[in-house]
Structures are given as C-alpha cells and as structure tokens.
Amino acid sequence: MQTSAHALELVEVEKQFGPVRAVDNVSFSVEKGEFFALLGPSGSGKTTLLRIIAGLESAGKGSVHIGGRDVTRKPPYARGIGMVFQDFLLFPHKTVGENISFPLKMKKMPAARQKEQLDWVLELVRMKGFEDRFPNQLSGGQKQRVALARGLVARPDILLLDEPLANLDRELRKEMEVEMRRFQAEIDIPFVYVTHNQEEALTLSNRVAVMKDGRFEQVGDKLELYEAPATAFVASFLGLNNTIVGQVTAQEGGLSTIDWKGIRLPVPTPEGVGVGDSVQYYLRSEKMHIGPLEDTPEGADATRLAARLRDIIFKGQYSDYFVIVENGEEMVISDVPDIKGITIGDQVAVSWLPEDGFAFAAKGDR
C-alpha cells in the first residue's frame, strides 16, 4: 500500500443533469487530518460533488480515490466513509445508541467492540446517557451530535458533511462550530465540509474551495483566499462588501485610474486590462476608515472621498457606517465605534489604501 496517498483525491470529475452541468471538471485532494470546506452559493453543485464522493451519484467522468483506492465504480457501502446530512436523517425507529452503532453493526463488529466504540464516540460528542432515547425526543443540537457520532463511530477514512449547521439557530450554530473544531482536532479523520456560509467556512476549515456553477473558482488556504481572492466572484462571496465598477481612464505604474460614475479612483491594475476596459474593484469594509471631513488623511497614498453619513449600526467591537458618496452610491465602512465628532447626517471623509482592495477585469456576465 502507498503510505503517501491522499485521504481523498478527485480527478477531473464531471456530472451532467440534463442541460445542467452540476459538477464541471473538478480536481482536488484532501490530506489526513485536514478540515476542507466547500463553499459556494446554493445550486453551485456542492451537494452533487459530495454525493459523488459518497457514491450516491455516479460521476459522469473522472475518478474518485479514497485512501489511495480507486472507488469510482464502488457502491456507497463499499467506500468506508462517514457522512452527516443536512436534515440529520437519523433513523426514527432506532434509539440513539442503535443509530450511532448502525455502521458498526453493518460491519458485523463483535458486540463488545461495538460497545467500546459507542462509548468512545458518545464521550466525544458529549451525549452519554442518551443512548436509549429516540430521535424525536432530542433537540436540534442533540440530533446534530448524534448525526456526527454516527458519522464518526466507524472511524471512516473521511467524513463528509453537507451543511450540517444550516438547520440550527444562530446560538447553537456558534456552539457547534466550536465543537466541530474540537472533534476534528481530537480524531485524525479529514472533514470535507459543505456550506454556503463564508463565515462558517473561514472559521472552521484549514483550506477552502469556492465553487460556482459546478466549477472551482479558487482552492487554497483560507487566509490566502481572504487576502488574495483570485476572481471577482470569490471576492464578492467572501464578504468584500463594497463593489465598485468603473472604466479605466489612465494607467501609471501598477495603478489604473477608473471612472466610477463620475468619481476617479486609483486601483491596482488587473492583469491584461488596458485603458477603456471595465474593472470591478472590491473593498473590504474593515480596511476602510471614516472620520470628520476636516481631518487630514493619515497617508499621502490613501484614497479619500467626501460623503454624507446615512446610518451607523453598532456591532460591538466595531460599527458599520453607511455613507453616500458624491455620485450617489452607498458604501459601508467598519471602524471603531464612537468616532469623535461625527453623527448621522454629517459630511464625513472616507479613506482607504488602493492596494487594500481587489481589482478584476469585469466580465460581461455581472
């Protein structure tokens, strides 16, 4: 056996549903102990991809390898995976204990070993004492833990999770996020975690793949994605909340000047973009600053715009300031709360460094 094999490897996987290409030429690999997030909007093919890995959907093209074995043509029950479904899908006629032991029973594991594994996993998900309850006697969070336990109990080669927290309320989701990290750290099983929530993906995972229309837009370390989004879609999906579209009027050094509905702004020049081309420029609100109009800017390189403060939303550590700039467009700036001398309705100054934003050649489809 190869010892250096990837825990999971997909090679040029494709899946067509009638006219829809749900998964389009996807290749990636996941290593032992890794927490890999598949992030994308609804309909981008995340579930289909996960189902192909699980064997619930056949890949039209390409191959799937788990622990070095080619499982492309293997049925789900021969793949040695665990899975956590969005709606939990606990077996309603089985107790918590029976639900969790199900994978072990299917493996025909001796009863004593089953008990051992069950105890271990109940301890892990902190559900000791609930063995004899039925799923309908559990809360949402408890069901979630049971679903996780069932996925982990047989110590699969890989655990697939399809939006496991989507059905939980906000409080519980935060709590489970922490738990999820803990489970993953305690055991060495790699997680492939599907979500449409960028915050969840960035909090939980080591690496993230951003999916759109069945294709991977970008795969990489989560900080890398956050700090250097490769495409406009990734930038917008990762919560870069100010989108500026304009035409290049001049270029100098690494900077292009764009005309954004009458306002001229310097932006980093995207590759292959010349004068007259359209550019999308994404600015993360927390990289921007706001202050009274009469303040002098902190750096000579900073871009500075005059604006009218429309609203302030207090967020605890920071506040979101909504402003209307001179061309009538709205921008949002996250800055420290309680900035001296500005109130709603005031004229203010907004500033940022051009290279803190991300510029891309605008595609026709946006």
Add this chain to the structure above:
Amino acid sequence: MAAINSKDIVLRAIQVLLLVALYIFLYFPILFITYVSFVDNIIWPFPPEWTLKWYARLLSMSDFHVGLKNSVYIGLCTAVLSTLFATSAVIGLLKYRTRWRGPMILLYISPLFVPGLLIGISTLMFNANVLGMSGKLASAIVANTTEAIAFSFLVILAQLVRYDWRMDEAAMVFGARPAQVFREVTLPTIWPAILGAFLVSFILAFNNLEISFYNLGAIPTLPTIAWGTLRHGIKPELFALASVINLLVFSIIAGLFFLIQTGLVRFGYRGE
C-alpha cells in the same frame, strides 16, 4: 369568563345528538344482527329468549366449514400477493422518478373503477378460455388480487409519499447493502402501511361475492353460502354467519389496534 349561555348548551347538545345518531346509523344494524343471532324468537325478538341453536346449526352445516376454509384461503393468498405487488409497485414508482408516473398510477388503480361483477366475469372468461383454469380457487385468487392490488396500492402510496428515501441513502453510506437497507430502515418504517394494505386486501377478498362467485363455480365461500341461503328466504343461521364474519373482521382490527397501542410489536425494532 363569561357565563355559559343557553345557546352554547343547545349547540353542544345538537353536536352530541348528531354524533350518537351517526354511531347508531353505522353500528345498529350490525349489533342488531348479532343480537338476533342469539335469540330464539327471531320474528319479534323482544323480550329475548336466548339460544345458541343457530350457531349449532351453522356449525353442523358441512358447507360452512368448507366455505370458511376457502374464504380464509382466498383472503390470505390475495392479501399476500397484492401486498407484495403493491409494495414493489409503490416503491418502484416513488424511488425511480419517471414522467410516466401519472399514467402508471392510473393503471394501478384503474380496477377500482371497474365494477366487481365485470372483473369477475372477465377474469372468468380469460382464465377459462385462455389459461384453461376454470372453477378453481387459484382463478378466484387471481381475480381478487386484481382488485386488491388497486386498494393496497392506494393505501401504501398514501403512506409512502411521506417516506424520505434519503434515509435509504444514509443507510447505504453507512455500509448497508440493498437488502440490509430494506430490512433495517425501509421496512421498519413502512410496515404499518404494508400491514394495513394486507388487512384491507384480506378483508376485501374474504368478503368478496361477485368476483369470487364467477370464478369458483360450485366451490363454496362464506359469502356465496350466505347468498345461496338468502335465496330460500332469510334464515336465522344467516344471522349467526354474519356475526361470525363480523367478529372475525372486528377482532383483526381490534387486535391490530391493541398491538399498536401497547407497543407490543415493533417490527424490525432491534433489527432481527
């Protein structure tokens, strides 16, 4: 905290009255027949002179024994066959989506729209002329199954549209082969629907007159005996027979109810 006014009381009284009237309408004839089957003075059975002689007479009729045996046999075979067919049909239809779903459902339930009499005559002709099996129990079973599949299909379909087939997928991911999936997950969840269909089919075939009649010729079943007896006027044995049949059907349903209520059966629970 308004005082109970007289209008409420009247409304309530009307409701209770309607309910009682409904139950009388439904059950009085059945209870009356049972009552009469135990009295000697059947022409005007009040006050009753209790007797068991109609039952004794019924038991001594050799036709009755054969008829009971045949009815149970037809009922059981029909129930097994139609439940098997209908369950597979529903599962196939729900699990594998096709645009022929609508027409297929219609095909399965169409025997419901055909009068039993016609099913009886046509299966007789077909079985006798084409298959060369006339006047056989098997022929009656096939004919009854035709109709029972339609009923079973509806009963099972009504339940299984709510079944989440992703449950089967989950089981499969956790290592269950198709047969294990069915035994461990599908069946334990859907068995009440299947049992319901089984009982409905059994009772339909057990009580059936017009379909069985044509296919059986001289072979007696309980309904054909009852019908035959009727032609010579109403005999008290008939009351006894009706009561026996009612008791049988009632105990099946009561038994089922008891089992479910007390949770004594948990089919598939704990797997084996």
